[in-house]
Amino acid sequence: MSAMAIEEPSQQASPDGDAPAALVWNRPARAPRRRALTVHRIVEASVALADAEGLDALSMRRVAAEVPTGTTSLYRQVASRGELLELMTDAVLGEVPPAPLTGDWRTDLHALATGQRAALLRHDWLGAVMSTRPALGPNSLRRIDRTLAAATALTRGDITLAGEAVSIIGDYVAGHAAREVAERETLRRTGTTEEQWRASLGPYLHRVIASGEYPAFTRRVVEAAERSFDELFAAGLETVLDGLAARYGN
Amino acid sequence: MSAMAIEEPSQQASPDGDAPAALVWNRPARAPRRRALTVHRIVEASVALADAEGLDALSMRRVAAEVPTGTTSLYRQVASRGELLELMTDAVLGEVPPAPLTGDWRTDLHALATGQRAALLRHDWLGAVMSTRPALGPNSLRRIDRTLAAATALTRGDITLAGEAVSIIGDYVAGHAAREVAERETLRRTGTTEEQWRASLGPYLHRVIASGEYPAFTRRVVEAAERSFDELFAAGLETVLDGLAARYGN
DNA sequence: AGCCGTGTGGGTACAGTGTTCCCAACTTAG
DNA sequence: CTAAGTTGGGAACACTGTACCCACACGGCT
Numbered sequence: 061m062s063a064m065a066i067e068e069p070s071q072q073a074s075p076d077g078d079a080p081a082a083l084v085w086n087r088p089a090r091a092p093r094r095r096a097l098t099v100h101r102i103v104e105a106s107v108a109l110a111d112a113e114g115l116d117a118l119s120m121r122r123v124a125a126e127v128p129t130g131t132t133s134l135y136r137q138v139a140s141r142g143e144l145l146e147l148m149t150d151a152v153l154g155e156v157p158p159a160p161l162t163g164d165w166r167t168d169l170h171a172l173a174t175g176q177r178a179a180l181l182r183h184d185w186l187g188a189v190m191s192t193r194p195a196l197g198p199n200s201l202r203r204i205d206r207t208l209a210a211a212t213a214l215t216r217g218d219i220t221l222a223g224e225a226v227s228i229i230g231d232y233v234a235g236h237a238a239r240e241v242a243e244r245e246t247l248r249r250t251g252t253t254e255e256q257w258r259a260s261l262g263p264y265l266h267r268v269i270a271s272g273e274y275p276a277f278t279r280r281v282v283e284a285a286e287r288s289f290d291e292l293f294a295a296g297l298e299t300v301l302d303g304l305a306a307r308y309g310n
Numbered sequence: 311m312s313a314m315a316i317e318e319p320s321q322q323a324s325p326d327g328d329a330p331a332a333l334v335w336n337r338p339a340r341a342p343r344r345r346a347l348t349v350h351r352i353v354e355a356s357v358a359l360a361d362a363e364g365l366d367a368l369s370m371r372r373v374a375a376e377v378p379t380g381t382t383s384l385y386r387q388v389a390s391r392g393e394l395l396e397l398m399t400d401a402v403l404g405e406v407p408p409a410p411l412t413g414d415w416r417t418d419l420h421a422l423a424t425g426q427r428a429a430l431l432r433h434d435w436l437g438a439v440m441s442t443r444p445a446l447g448p449n450s451l452r453r454i455d456r457t458l459a460a461a462t463a464l465t466r467g468d469i470t471l472a473g474e475a476v477s478i479i480g481d482y483v484a485g486h487a488a489r490e491v492a493e494r495e496t497l498r499r500t501g502t503t504e505e506q507w508r509a510s511l512g513p514y515l516h517r518v519i520a521s522g523e524y525p526a527f528t529r530r531v532v533e534a535a536e537r538s539f540d541e542l543f544a545a546g547l548e549t550v551l552d553g554l555a556a557r558y559g560n
Numbered sequence: 561a562g563c564c565g566t567g568t569g570g571g572t573a574c575a576g577t578g579t580t581c582c583c584a585a586c587t588t589a590g
Numbered sequence: 591c592t593a594a595g596t597t598g599g600g601a602a603c604a605c606t607g608t609a610c611c612c613a614c615a616c617g618g619c620t
Binding site: 187188190191192193194196201202204205206208209212219220222223224227228230231232233234235236238239241242243245246249261264268273274275276277279280283284285287292295296298299300301302303304306307 | 437438440441442443444446448451452454455456458459462469470472473474477478480481482483484485486488489491492493495496499511514518523524525526527529530533534535537542545546548549550551552553554556557
């Protein structure tokens with residue numbers, strides 16, 4: 061995201077010793093000196109790759125090819141693929157820092173939840189990683205901290221109750237995003253568009269409906285109005301916030 | 311679960327033709343005739359294996375070894391590993407059929423949500439699978455149908471709103487269970503007990519706290535009372551149901 | 561009674577995975 | 591100009607899912 065200007069650690073940087081600079085730049089053909097292999101560069105390439113092709117495509121060899129570097133050179137910067145996933149998680153959680161709190165718990169929790177959802181949708185692998193290993197990096201902690209602070213305004217200072225509230229919101233957001241991402245993932249995996257997928261489901265759905273064993277489901281499929289994920293999330297989040305207000309709040 | 315008694319399709323079963331039965335049982339050493347390889351047996355073994363050793367251990371070769379049969383014989387009953395996962399999902403969703411509805415939406419939705427959570431906790435791989443591919447098997451549909459029916463009592467017959475409500479509850483349940491399972495999974499992966507894990511986190515947590523950048527998180531760690539997952543789920547579910555009551559209800 | 565087509569079980573092979581061990585090459589210090 | 595040491599990367603190992611193909615046992619026919 062932030063274009064970090066990487067300084068070349070060349071001889072010019074040395075404070076004294078007027079070396080013949082012109083000659084330095086005329087070095088063999090060795091390229092302008094390969095940038096050092098850093099965790100940052102590895103994580104950046106990994107996030108781009110996972111965004112574009114999914115977690116399955118994120119093999120160490122593919123990452124190395126994208127950086128580019130040798131496969132096993134990665135292991136000098138990163139202990140394992142798992143650790144790389146953790147670094148990626150924290151990196152993307154830091155892309156958009158949480159806005160400063162307004163003091164109104166409902167506004168603040170709404171904004172934080174929406175931001176979390178945005179991150180989960182922007183990187184569809186994020187949910188899968190976070191539901192496997194706990195996110196403990198600084199960016200993750202910052203988000204948790206701000207959310208707790210916002211919830212404390214709701215629970216009138218009770219930190220235990222604030223923790224409960226944060227868990228409840230977090231669980232809902234994670235669950236909702238997971239379902240939305242699952243649908244995308246299915247389309248990608250089967251390589252179909254939404255219409256094609258729906259069409260391929262058609263015959264089976266008809267049999268299900270014809271069986272008469274699922275009357276409510278049938279009504280749902282036949283009668284119910286279509287709801288977008290955005291609408292559903294908006295409704296769900298309001299519902300949860302209403303519940304929290306009733307339970308803890310004023 | 312249900313101990314299905316599988317009939318041996320031996321020659322004895324053939325109605326006529328008094329074959330010399332004694333000789334049949336004295337066949338080479340070919341065993342008393344191997345049970346036929348069925349999807350059922352494969353799924354059963356797969357569920358057991360995934361429960362015991364996790365999804366990562368569920369390779370086709372391991373499954374075949376457990377059944378037992380040859381690896382590639384599995385592909386005659388099951389098209390791919392993905393399809394096997396779908397079959398496993400529906401199998402475990404059918405283990406405990408949903409109780410008949412009482413008519414009180416709150417009681418019914420509570421029971422259905424609790425049952426769903428129980429399934430997700432009983433098989434810790436279930437959440438990961440369901441958040442990758444949509445569950446469309448008969449047992450899954452039955453659960454969805456019953457939940458929709460229960461929610462329809464809340465929304466006074468509006469099936470669109472009932473669909474919303476079901477999504478919201480489902481998302482919360484899935485999110486909560488995912489977090490609980492993630493913790494278990496982490497312990498298993500690192501091969502530590504909860505205390506060991508906490509201890510290994512200690513130094514890092516102290517640095518985090520000492521940094522002073524996460525005041526609310528620090529309060530949470532230092533002051534907040536411990537909440538079990540069961541307590542949290544109970545509180546969260548009540549909160550969501552409260553919210554639904556306020557939004558749709560009477 | 562003998563035979564033959566059919567379908568089931570399974571071995572081999574291929575392209576890929578994460579990771580460890582080791583070595584070569586380049587940079588810097590003296 | 592040499593010595594030390596850090597960094598990059600190749601080869602190998604024990605795995606993975608799955609396509610292809612081949613034996614073999616059984617049911618129905620002649």
